[in-house]
Amino acid sequence: MSTQSTQSQTNYRISDKFVDMKPSAIREIFKSLGQPGSISFAAGNPSPDSFPVAEIKKIADDIFTNEPIMALQYGITEGYAPLRELVKARLARVYGINNPDDDTIIVSGGQQGIELTCKVMCNPGDVVICEEPSFIGALNAFRSNGAKLVGIPLKSDGIDTELLEKALKENPNTKLMYLIPSFQNPAGITSTLENRKAVYELARKYDVLIIEDNPYGDLRFKGEDVPTYKSFDVDDRVIYCGSFSKILAAGIRVGTLTANKEIVSKIVVGKQVEDVHTNVFFQMVCAKYMTEYDLEEHIVETRELYRHKAELMISCLEKYMPADAEFTRPEGGIFLWGTLPEGIDLGKFVARCGEKNVFVVPGTAFLCDESKPTRSFRMNYSMPSDEEIDRGVKILAEAIEELR
Amino acid sequence: MSTQSTQSQTNYRISDKFVDMKPSAIREIFKSLGQPGSISFAAGNPSPDSFPVAEIKKIADDIFTNEPIMALQYGITEGYAPLRELVKARLARVYGINNPDDDTIIVSGGQQGIELTCKVMCNPGDVVICEEPSFIGALNAFRSNGAKLVGIPLKSDGIDTELLEKALKENPNTKLMYLIPSFQNPAGITSTLENRKAVYELARKYDVLIIEDNPYGDLRFKGEDVPTYKSFDVDDRVIYCGSFSKILAAGIRVGTLTANKEIVSKIVVGKQVEDVHTNVFFQMVCAKYMTEYDLEEHIVETRELYRHKAELMISCLEKYMPADAEFTRPEGGIFLWGTLPEGIDLGKFVARCGEKNVFVVPGTAFLCDESKPTRSFRMNYSMPSDEEIDRGVKILAEAIEELR
Numbered sequence: 001m002s003t004q005s006t007q008s009q010t011n012y013r014i015s016d017k018f019v020d021m022k023p024s025a026i027r028e029i030f031k032s033l034g035q036p037g038s039i040s041f042a043a044g045n046p047s048p049d050s051f052p053v054a055e056i057k058k059i060a061d062d063i064f065t066n067e068p069i070m071a072l073q074y075g076i077t078e079g080y081a082p083l084r085e086l087v088k089a090r091l092a093r094v095y096g097i098n099n100p101d102d103d104t105i106i107v108s109g110g111q112q113g114i115e116l117t118c119k120v121m122c123n124p125g126d127v128v129i130c131e132e133p134s135f136i137g138a139l140n141a142f143r144s145n146g147a148k149l150v151g152i153p154l155k156s157d158g159i160d161t162e163l164l165e166k167a168l169k170e171n172p173n174t175k176l177m178y179l180i181p182s183f184q185n186p187a188g189i190t191s192t193l194e195n196r197k198a199v200y201e202l203a204r205k206y207d208v209l210i211i212e213d214n215p216y217g218d219l220r221f222k223g224e225d226v227p228t229y230k231s232f233d234v235d236d237r238v239i240y241c242g243s244f245s246k247i248l249a250a251g252i253r254v255g256t257l258t259a260n261k262e263i264v265s266k267i268v269v270g271k272q273v274e275d276v277h278t279n280v281f282f283q284m285v286c287a288k289y290m291t292e293y294d295l296e297e298h299i300v301e302t303r304e305l306y307r308h309k310a311e312l313m314i315s316c317l318e319k320y321m322p323a324d325a326e327f328t329r330p331e332g333g334i335f336l337w338g339t340l341p342e343g344i345d346l347g348k349f350v351a352r353c354g355e356k357n358v359f360v361v362p363g364t365a366f367l368c369d370e371s372k373p374t375r376s377f378r379m380n381y382s383m384p385s386d387e388e389i390d391r392g393v394k395i396l397a398e399a400i401e402e403l404r
Numbered sequence: 405m406s407t408q409s410t411q412s413q414t415n416y417r418i419s420d421k422f423v424d425m426k427p428s429a430i431r432e433i434f435k436s437l438g439q440p441g442s443i444s445f446a447a448g449n450p451s452p453d454s455f456p457v458a459e460i461k462k463i464a465d466d467i468f469t470n471e472p473i474m475a476l477q478y479g480i481t482e483g484y485a486p487l488r489e490l491v492k493a494r495l496a497r498v499y500g501i502n503n504p505d506d507d508t509i510i511v512s513g514g515q516q517g518i519e520l521t522c523k524v525m526c527n528p529g530d531v532v533i534c535e536e537p538s539f540i541g542a543l544n545a546f547r548s549n550g551a552k553l554v555g556i557p558l559k560s561d562g563i564d565t566e567l568l569e570k571a572l573k574e575n576p577n578t579k580l581m582y583l584i585p586s587f588q589n590p591a592g593i594t595s596t597l598e599n600r601k602a603v604y605e606l607a608r609k610y611d612v613l614i615i616e617d618n619p620y621g622d623l624r625f626k627g628e629d630v631p632t633y634k635s636f637d638v639d640d641r642v643i644y645c646g647s648f649s650k651i652l653a654a655g656i657r658v659g660t661l662t663a664n665k666e667i668v669s670k671i672v673v674g675k676q677v678e679d680v681h682t683n684v685f686f687q688m689v690c691a692k693y694m695t696e697y698d699l700e701e702h703i704v705e706t707r708e709l710y711r712h713k714a715e716l717m718i719s720c721l722e723k724y725m726p727a728d729a730e731f732t733r734p735e736g737g738i739f740l741w742g743t744l745p746e747g748i749d750l751g752k753f754v755a756r757c758g759e760k761n762v763f764v765v766p767g768t769a770f771l772c773d774e775s776k777p778t779r780s781f782r783m784n785y786s787m788p789s790d791e792e793i794d795r796g797v798k799i800l801a802e803a804i805e806e807l808r
Contacts, residue, residue: 010611010613010639010640010641010664011611012525012613012664012666012667013525013579014524014525014667014670015523015524015525015526015527015530016527017523017527018523018524018670018673018674021670021673021674022673023481023669023672023673023676024676044478045477045478046477048473048476048477051472051473051476051477053468053472053473053476056468056472056476057465057468057469057472060464060465060468061461061464061465064457064460064461064464065461068455068457068460068461069452069455069457070655071655072452072455072457072460072653072654072655072656073449073450073452073455073653073654073655074448074449074649074654074655075655077427108512108657108678108679108683109679109680111677111678111679111680112678112679115677115678119419119421119422119548120418120419120422121416121417121418121419122419123419123420123421124528126419137676137677137680140673140676140677141677141678144523144673144674144677175417207414207415209414209416235414236414237414245478249476249477250476250477250478251474251475251476251477251478251479251681251683251684251685252476252683252685253512253679253680253681253682253683260414260416262416263416263418265427266418266422266425268427269422269425269426269427269544269548270422270425270548272427272428272541272544273515273519273541273544273545273548274512274515274516274519274545274678274679275512275513275515275516275657275678275679276513276515276541276657277655277657278657279512279655279656279657279683279686280655281655281656281685281686282683282685
């Protein structure tokens with residue numbers, strides 16, 4: 001044990017990329033949670049009611065009885081071969097994704113696929129264009145690789161294509177666009193096919209790659225599916241990131257990445273130095289669940305669960321919120337996006353709600369430039385109970401009136 | 405499905421750091437394995453006989469019966485709190501590591517701790533000093549972060565301190581030294597306390613941090629333990645990386661990192677963008693194994709297993725190898741290091757052995773500068789059977805004589 005003072009003797013020289021990196025604002029909010037009676041609309045978690053616990057327990061028993069060494073020994077970086085084949089077949093069947101020049105690997109959650117793509121494609125200073133608002137985990141992954149973020153407003157039909165082209169012209173060193181086309185996090189918006197086609201043509205014109213992040217794509221509970229970018233990716237510029245987090249379980253850390261083999265070969269090298277491989281056991285669990293149970297039926301049940309939660313939250317918002325507050329009406333996923341009436345300060349609103357033990361995530365957390373003004377906030381409906389949704393939305397509405 | 409030609413239309417512009425990154429040579433060797441009758445001394449795997457399968461199966465059943473949601477829902481980046489406390493207590497008890505300014509987090513294998521430390525500390529071009537030879541996964545992790553590697557020869561008592569000081573003088577932008585002081589990978593060497601003290605004083609004099617990578621530290625089967633760097637780290641410049649891979653199971657991807665809180669806080673941000681958190685289930689398995697079973701007794705059994713394998717391989721080398729071939733005699737861990745007689749070409753030797761279906765890893769794979777000449781190679785004794793060790797070593801000796 002050190003007998004020195006509690007201050008380190010060493011002046012640590014943190015790398016330029018990390019010296020200003022902060023934990024996400026969402027993490028800080030989580031520290032305030034957990035008091036009895038608190039209501040959280042701040043989570044990004046799937047509902048625990050959607051985890052097929054009994055089936056996973058049976059599969060685990062099977063694996064540790066019949067194939068324990070496969071599950072406990074080192075595996076290969078690309079992932080458990082049977083799962084890769086099952087995922088490829090499902091992507092082809094469900095999403096029309098089956099370019100023979102592509103390969104699919106298993107990653108440690110969708111987050112790793114996003115981070116590795118930026119790592120192997122971007123030099124420090126290269127531009128990544130993002131929807132604004134966008135997923136904070138991806139924004140921080142890009143920042144951690146020294147990329148420069150350029151945010152383009154997300155409209156109700158998708159990213160603003162006029163401003164997108166302007167940004168592409170102004171930033172010739174743009175390497176990537178990061179898009180969550182379906183049930184976007186945080187806004188809950190699904191971009192139209194027209195918008196996707198226009199964005200893809202701009203990607204071709206300015207020769208940039210697209211990260212298509214689709215963790216919620218299976219969770220449509222209303223309306224019609226829109227084709228993925230990857231399904232019409234004629235010149236193989238889309239890196240498609242999928243995940244088991246929202247359709248099976250989140251803590252298992254199993255995601256997928258599909259892209260041209262040349263890109264995948266570099267991502268495999270990057271993954272090897274990050275964590276060697278994704279834990280083998282849960283790759284086997286995913287594969288066995290897909291072969292021995294009915295994943296598609298399980299997804300249908302999860303959609304019904306979220307349809308109910310989303311409809312309840314929307315009806316409560318319509319019932320309690322003032323007419324000058326706005327909110328999106330998602331057709332899938334787990335989030336919606338609220339916007340305060342003009343003149344109400346977002347920081348004061350979030351703080352007031354916190355005092356009342358109701359938690360939302362301020363929109364600033366999802367901006368490329370966190371200092372921009374915004375009156376928007378993210379609400380999650382997959383985690384709270386029905387009673388919490390009703391009571392919590394009522395409290396949000398009260399907080400607005402108190403701040404007028 | 406794309407109807408285009410099989411060549412991508414897109415010219416991918418891979419990042420400067422990754423454009424020349426290649427999969428490790430060891431991976432390429434693995435592709436040649438698996439033919440019936442082949443003998444691999446090329447692995448880095450723990451023996452599957454050391455995995456406590458029955459106990460893990462019982463623990464899994466317990467978790468999926470009593471705490472399934474904890475295991476399947478998102479967890480926090482720092483790791484499962486009970487495991488962190490158990491690891492801290494064990495590090496204090498077994499290794500005298502208990503600086504109150506430090507914190508311990510759970511990472512996705514020791515590999516992630518090494519990679520993240522470089523990521524948060526090094527700017528491109530910063531120097532990382534490594535033992536030569538050293539662990540290829542760490543070397544590639546440093547390369548992937550744009551660090552410049554400087555290799556210092558590893559002697560029988562540890563890194564060469566004279567050449568180390570020369571390198572520190574010549575490279576004022578050295579940020580890190582990467583050391584595997586016990587049962588080194590690949591050389592099987594354990595540095596003496598005198599060497600460690602001298603190296604630590606140089607680290608202080610030139611103000612560099614030390615990554616102490618200790619995945620094999622528990623696996624001493626002969627001789628006396630040597631204090632870890634971290635146990636005498638008076639000014640908190642050591643980042644200590646531990647692992648469950650060699651004492652419980654490797655495929656579970658659970659490692660640990662212990663360092664000053666300021667460094668840990670940045671590593672947590674880096675981990676959050678890489679994989680959010682380590683899979684919760686196996687963190688719970690490790691914690692339950694430590695509380696409900698006897699990890700120390702399990703380690704004693706694993707040591708006995710490896711003592712037997714190491715003694716057998718050494719006796720076979722003494723029996724079959726020519727007098728002008730050299731090899732190390734490790735007191736723990738899973739590797740030893742052979743050196744061919746003068747005049748024998750390493751590449752030809754490895755190829756000839758491969759033709760005879762016996763696989764070793766050429767020493768070039770473990771060099772900072774892979775173009776340097778070497779006649780050394782790595783041998784693993786934890787994976788092959790007793791019969792394979794005897795037969796394989798005999799074949800290696802035959803290959804040498806054929807190449808004279």
